[in-house]
Amino acid sequence: MARKPAPFAPFEWMIAWRYLRAKRAEGGVSVMTWISLVGITLAVFALIATLAVRSGFRTEFVDTILGSNAHVTVYSGGERDAATGRVDRSIPDYAEMAERVREVPGVTRVAPLVKGQVMGTANGRNSGIEVFGISPDDLATIPRIADPETAQGDIASFGGETIAVGSGIARELDLTVGDDIRLISPDGVKTAFGTSPRVKAYEIGYIFTAGRYDIDRTRVYMPFEEAQLYFNRDGAADELEVMVEEPEEVERLISEILAAAGANAYAWTWQDASGGFLRALEIEDNVMFIILSILVLIAAMNIVSGLIMLVKNKGRDIGILRTMGLTEGAVLRVFFICGAFTGILGTVAGTVLGCVFAIYIDPIFSFVNYIMGGGVWDPAVRGIYALPAELQLGDVLSAMALSLGLSFVVTIFPARRAARMNPVEALRYE
Template identity: 45%
Template sequence: MPTGTRPFAGFEWLLAGRYLRTRRREGFVSVIAGFSFLGIMLGVMTLIVVMSVMNGFRKELLDKIVGVNGHIFVTPIDRPLDDYEMVANRLKQIPGVKFAIPLVEGQALASSQYGNGGVLVRGVREADLKSVPYIGGNIRRGTLDGFDTSGGIAIGSRLAAALSVTAGDSIQLFSPKGASTPFGTAPRIKTYPIQAVFEIGMTEFDASFVFMPLTESQAYFGRDSDVSVIEVFVDNPDRTQSVRDAIEADAPRPLVLSDWRQRNRSFFSALEVERNVMFIILTLIVLVAALNIVSGLIMLVKDKTEDIAIMRTMGASRGTVLRVFLITGAAIGVVGTLAGLLLGVLFANNIKSILAFLNWILGADLWNPTVRFLSDIPSVIDWREVATVVVMALVLSLLATLYPAWKAARLDPVQALRMG
């Protein structure tokens, strides 16, 4: 038999392939190899799918939370923001600022004859409301045209469903901060027609946001021609600090600044922790599958003791035996990893279609938006993460083959034949 100085000679591949094929005597070994293959495939696939969904969650939540609430929030220190027009125009001139929106914010109770619920009322000008893509570009019923002078309001789709109303109907808004009387503060109650119904795609926002013309909100909440806050939208949400520094340097009056990272720090930190924990937990699946490769190869080496001894007496080197079993174990890991990569990418790219099919088969809603932040399950594949998962699975698989292959190469052919 040729010893072969060239690494991974043809007969080594041939012999490794024969060891991987099922035979009656080695049926149990082949079963272990099959479970190892399935474990690595499912581990890699699950890692890719879960990490893609977590990436999609972060992107969608960031886009919607920041896209609706702004990136930098400007509030006054010394006196109310009654000069908001001048301040907003000054902020718009700063490089990196897309637009600055003066807002009046207040809480109220929205009520119709079919139900009621707490809402966040935001007073805003028509042009500013239309400039926010997640609002102006997602009107499902009605229109925002003439919003400033209509005296109407715009509400979220889930709030409209909860109150059983639509564009053209009316609802009442109750505010605890009303007019002062000798008997105390009377709540403010007013009926507003619904001019538009929007759908952001984030359950919490669609169920609680009510937009009102700015001048009407000032009158409703009893403000003296001032606003609560100016929301600044920037070109790049991940680079708010440079814009924030420019605003502080060019502010026309003393102002307090905060940004979306400060307001949502705990939320996105929790999301990042959950993402890392899921990666560690799912990596254990691949690790367990790699350990199955170790046990399967050790059993294969024990079963092939006589074959190894015969090869050695015919001139095969220890390196040849080592490479045969390296190929045998690595083949399981490599093929399992590639199969998991293919299935994971296909699943992540078609997760909405797969979910719709499962909903149709089971007759149930597996993704109920009323108990989740988002209306649809998102998925964004990060190819750097995919590469990391693939490399990790390949490395674990190759490491798992080293000890059994080394043990096979160290067998003494004379003693092995004597024992056989």
């Protein structure tokens, strides 16, 4: 008794390979194969490139937030002044509160801050500025400020009446290291005739680029004691800037931080501040994945068209092979190999192109920007200075799995049609 050949035997691969190399005179199958191959390649390339840019944008956005802003901001609920009706939210015991919060497990850094909004003026230009009063030692521990993408001057010069400004402010006011900037605060000196604006000039000792347009364009760091004098915060701070080991899990520490800070303390996390944007990114990610998955499906449908033409043109061959003893399963596997091979080759090519695009996105984007005459990426709108991309193994594998899965599934239907073809009907008119 003859032994039944195993599935996907060598002769099945040989027949499938001959069909894939069919000439145009034999029905134009090779042309349809190339169209299917190019479609799958471009679809997978687009999917991987989009996922890489999505991951890079979120990583860069979160990194700029966590690298230059507090993970948790602790502030006081305040006490209302019975005479004036104003609520004083300053923290007079900031040193003791900071020490207690610093002892919470998972907290890596606590810095008292004095904050205020002023007008900066220099060289006949004006700009709105947000001042952060902070000690030199605490400033040196902010990652994106102490170790920025680019910097001018020396951070060690920060102190006294020497301040640090963002590169956007320096560019807007045409300033460089060593220049003076005048800061004007409406809440200045209290006199018998009311409150007069406070105007004072400071020397610029350090210019940083944190990587976020809104930070570089508005932020100025001032020595803590000088900020207390300038904003009339004698012996007090406005809030505590808290950094933690695991910013993504910051919500777990909120109760402990508030317990250490005191009964009248409140907390505001970086997720609270940027939660809306992060949720919008997540929704956009899901929508883009669905849309591009449909694009991959459309490209995979070209395989169906090619296989249907192949089955139609090879009807006589199928009839002969069936009369020679080829089983329905063998015929199905032959045509499945034809479609799956196209899907595999297109997926591999698209994956390579997508990975190369993500790796070399900077020169590619620079070339596109040059061709378009510049201005393709507006940091004032996007918040960051360049289009980032980050390859993640999970994204690449998900794109490959989606493409291969769809390619294999759509191949089954025309392959089954070929397998169920009646050999007598196939040879009747031959």
